[in-house]
Amino acid sequence: MNRQSLQGVAITTMTLIVFGLIWEAGVSYFGVKPIVLPPPSAILRELFSELPWYLGHAWFTLIVTLGGFALAVVIGVALAVLIVESKLLEKTIYTVIVGLNSVPKVAIAPLFVIWMGTGAEPKLAIAFLIAVFAIVIDTVLGLKSVPADILDLGRALRGSRSMMLWRIRFPCALPSLFAGMKVAISLALVGAIVGEFVSSQRGLGYVILSAQGTFDTARVFAAVFLLAILGMLLFAAIVRIERWALPWHASQKDYSPSA
Amino acid sequence: MSERAAAGIRIERVVKIFGDVGITALNEVSLDIAPGEFVSILGPSGCGKSTLLRCVAGLDTPSKGQIVVGGVPVSAPPEHLGIVFQRDALLEWRSVIDNLLLPIEFRGGDSRAVRPHAKALLRMVGLEGFEDRYPSQLSGGMRQRVAICRALVDDPMLLLMDEPFGALDALTRDQLNIELQRLWLANRKTVLFVTHSITEAIFLADRVVVFSPRPGSIADVIHVDLPRPRKLAVRTSELFHGYAGRIRTLFEGMGLLKEDE
Incomplete structure (x- = not known):
């Protein structure tokens, strides 16, 4: 880690600590009941008293999220390539996909339980379904945004269709694909939790729902806290991979042109 | 040559x-x-x-x-055919040398064999040592030089x-x-x-x-x-x-x- 990112982490940590202290002081000053809003100290106590149990559920949620996300990337990119390569598919599949995207996926989550039971599969399916649209739409945009003169160059070089796709269009679309992936990873996490809400015996979604049943507010907050950390780590991981995969991308160049 | x-x-x-x-x-x-x-x-x-x-x-x-x-x-x-456009049409994700070798790849040639020739072209326009830079690290004039070398590399x-x-x-x-x-x-x-x-x-x-x-x-x-x-x-x-x-x-x-x- 370089100095700048260390500084960033330090600032974030300080902000969170100050926020926690204000929360702690506020709850105690105003005498808020723990069942409404527990103080951070109680949440942390709850979390660390049963840490392995929490981590086990977090692990399940993480696996479902990553599985749904991976499926979304593979299938989403494949769909985007088909859509861009075929006028017919653009008019059919793409229209359907854009239409489907306006259906709230949460509303069809119970269907997956009917179809796939109560194991990990329906959660994976929902995570996939929520995440895939961002991938398809951003990748299609990227594949279509190749500058005209670069396409002309490819034609002048008598490039085959697959040359044009894999050497020109696809690399050109990578920044868009990563933009889509940054959105999709957060959506996949939402999808995993929705799946666990609908029916589950595992995962942080299940922890939240069961704790709600017993008015165990500290436990709800502990699970939410873990979810926040999970979401941030997943997002940071995508940013890391992007840096590694796109060293050329203008948004991260660290030295400017000279004469 | x-x-x-x-x-x-x-x-x-x-x-x-x-x-x-x-x-x-x-x-x-x-x-x-x-x-x-x-x-x-x-x-x-x-x-x-x-x-x-x-x-x-x-x-x-x-x-x-x-x-x-x-x-x-x-x-x-x-x-x-070698072609150069007003805007250099370089591929941002490829280094200078890989941009030069694009025509060879597109035409199914042996890009490793052409590398020395590509480097010689870069030397002729004063871009020796820039082989591994990305286009975003070059000035407009340097980019257009690369585009010209690219048009010439496959001996059009x-x-x-x-x-x-x-x-x-x-x-x-x-x-x-x-x-x-x-x-x-x-x-x-x-x-x-x-x-x-x-x-x-x-x-x-x-x-x-x-x-x-x-x-x-x-x-x-x-x-x-x-x-x-x-x-x-x-x-x-x-x-x-x-x-x-x-x-x-x-x-x-x-x-x-x-x-x-």
Whole structure:
């Protein structure tokens, strides 16, 4: 880690600590009941008293999220390539996909339980379904945004269709694909939790729902806290991979042109 | 270094009408270009000179007439064509050397075997040591140099340049004119060079083809009889001024240049 990112982490940590202290002081000053809003100290106590149990559920949620996300990337990119390569598919599949995207996926989550039971599969399916649209739409945009003169160059070089796709269009679309992936990873996490809400015996979604049943507010907050950390780590991981995969991308160049 | 013979171009009564709007971009343009000749096409913006170049490149199809490159009528982009656009059209995700090797890859050649030649080209334009940089780390002039090297790397029969220096500052433009002349003298490719700069057109070319606008047609062809290699100072010579004056008179005749009364 370089100095700048260390500084960033330090600032974030300080902000969170100050926020926690204000929360702690506020709850105690105003005498808020723990069942409404527990103080951070109680949440942390709850979390660390049963840490392995929490981590086990977090692990399940993480696996479902990553599985749904991976499926979304593979299938989403494949769909985007088909859509861009075929006028017919653009008019059919793409229209359907854009239409489907306006259906709230949460509303069809119970269907997956009917179809796939109560194991990990329906959660994976929902995570996939929520995440895939961002991938398809951003990748299609990227594949279509190749500058005209670069396409002309490819034609002048008598490039085959697959040359044009894999050497020109696809690399050109990578920044868009990563933009889509940054959105999709957060959506996949939402999808995993929705799946666990609908029916589950595992995962942080299940922890939240069961704790709600017993008015165990500290436990709800502990699970939410873990979810926040999970979401941030997943997002940071995508940013890391992007840096590694796109060293050329203008948004991260660290030295400017000279004469 | 240069193995492949330069190709001649024959342009026969080419007409280009842009379909739905019915705009005539080119009207009965005929021109013969000898193998190894450097021809500038000079004209104001929108006179159809780029359209003519695109037709020669096989990127646009003439509505009437035909174009023959190296004895073969053009219906698709000809083989062994080098092309440079106004914007360099470099692939941002490829290093300088990998950008240069793109034509080799596209044509199924052995890019490792061509590497030394690619590096030699970069050296000729002063880009030695920049092989592994990305385009975003280069200045506009450096990027256009890479684009020119890319067009030459596969030893083309024909080099088409569409206002390649139009987006550069005047100093860089002069420098690149010198470097292009050096590359051309070393290779003697047939070059079709589209520009709207009178000075640049005369400095580089064996012949300057002056276009008149709307519909684009050839107003005059001027043979430039200046010894090579030409130095920038030649632009202040009397002979050079004579050519420039003739062209300016042509443009005045078209109503493109008007003096204050």
